[in-house]
Amino acid sequence: MKISLTDAGKRFNRDWIFRHLSYEFQSGTAYAITGPNGSGKSTLLQVLSGAMQLNEGNIDFKPGSGNPKTGNENTFQQISICAPYLELIEEMTLIEFLQFHHRFKPFIAAISADRIIALLGLEEAAHKQIRHFSSGMKQRVKLAQAVFSDVPVVLLDEPCTNFDAAGTDLYLNLVNDYCKQRLVIVSSNDEAEYGFCRERINMNDFK
Numbered sequence: 437m438k439i440s441l442t443d444a445g446k447r448f449n450r451d452w453i454f455r456h457l458s459y460e461f462q463s464g465t466a467y468a469i470t471g472p473n474g475s476g477k478s479t480l481l482q483v484l485s486g487a488m489q490l491n492e493g494n495i496d497f498k499p500g501s502g503n504p505k506t507g508n509e510n511t512f513q514q515i516s517i518c519a520p521y522l523e524l525i526e527e528m529t530l531i532e533f534l535q536f537h538h539r540f541k542p543f544i545a546a547i548s549a550d551r552i553i554a555l556l557g558l559e560e561a562a563h564k565q566i567r568h569f570s571s572g573m574k575q576r577v578k579l580a581q582a583v584f585s586d587v588p589v590v591l592l593d594e595p596c597t598n599f600d601a602a603g604t605d606l607y608l609n610l611v612n613d614y615c616k617q618r619l620v621i622v623s624s625n626d627e628a629e630y631g632f633c634r635e636r637i638n639m640n641d642f643k
Contacts, residue, residue, distance in 0.1 A: 437463050437500045437514060437588040437619055439484060444493035446479055453479045454642040455492070463500050463588055466611075466620040468630035471639035477623040478519070480639065481593050484621060486511035500588055516541065518582035519593035524574055526567035530558060533566060533577065541585040544614065552580050556606070571598040576606065583610045590615055593623045604628055 438460060445455040453476040461467055461484070469477045482488040483495065497511050525533055534549035543552070553562050556576045566574065575598045582590055592611075596604045611620065611632065622630040630636070 438498040439589070439619070440494075440496045440498070442494045442496075444483070444490050444495060446476070446483060446488070447491050452643070454639060457493070457642045459637065461619055461621060463619045464617055465635060466615070466622065466630075466633040468633035468636040469621060469623040469639065470625060470630070470636055472625060475639035476642075477625070477639055478521075478593050480637075481517070481519070481591050481621065481623045485515055485517050485591055513541075514587050515589040515591060516582040516585040516587045517591040517593065518578045518595050519591075520575075520597045521593075522578060524566050524577060527565060529563050529565055530569075530577065531562045534581070537581050537585075541581075541587065543584045544586045547584050552584055555610070556580055572600060572603055575599060576603065579607060579610065583614050587618075589619045589621075591621050591623075592629075594626075594629070595622065595624070596626065596629050608632070 440460045442458050444457040446453045457480075469480055471477055479488065483490060486497075497514070525536070528536065530553060531549055534552055538549065543549075553559055558573060558576065561569065561573065566577065569577070575596075579595055582592065595607055599607065607629070620633075622633055624630050
């Protein structure tokens with residue numbers, strides 16, 4: 437899949453978050469969106485997810501050879517996102533939540549809910565309600581629903597929020613093992629989260 441931005445700009449009220457951003461994102465490449473807090477990293481990621489509209493310029497989603505139906509009108513079916521502001525269904529148990537998510541976005545081949553729970557190291561919590569999870573455990577679940585969805589584009593907004601060193605290692609291993617052939621975009625100001633990215637965009641360049 438390819439996502440193209442042409443002279444893109446986004447503002448809130450009269451304040452421009454970014455302007456004149458032209459860029460092309462290609463499958464099989466990992467990109468980092470960097471910059472200090474408030475520079476527009478998360479805003480750009482939400483634009484790329486299709487959740488937020490531009491105020492000027494254009495965004496275009498073009499399918500890869502294996503995704504003939506991909507287009508601007510059904511972008512959400514081809515993109516998964518992990519972000520601190522996204523909520524989990526905390527009344528569900530972990531296994532219930534993963535099975536529920538699978539109904540909307542199937543998992544990648546040879547991956548089941550039980551396998552995901554094992555990879556996350558959360559076997560003992562499989563039948564606990566998510567509301568009883570620690571913040572780090574919840575972040576593991578958010579990361580899993582993004583990485584293991586069978587979609588060509590994975591968007592990661594500050595993916596190691598609430599992680600300790602073991603959580604960060606898990607994140608890097610999951611991206612390395614399951615995302616190499618996909619389009620990965622990481623929004624972060626922490627190089628530990630995006631050090632593997634070949635391409636980098638600094639939001640301060642588009643003010």
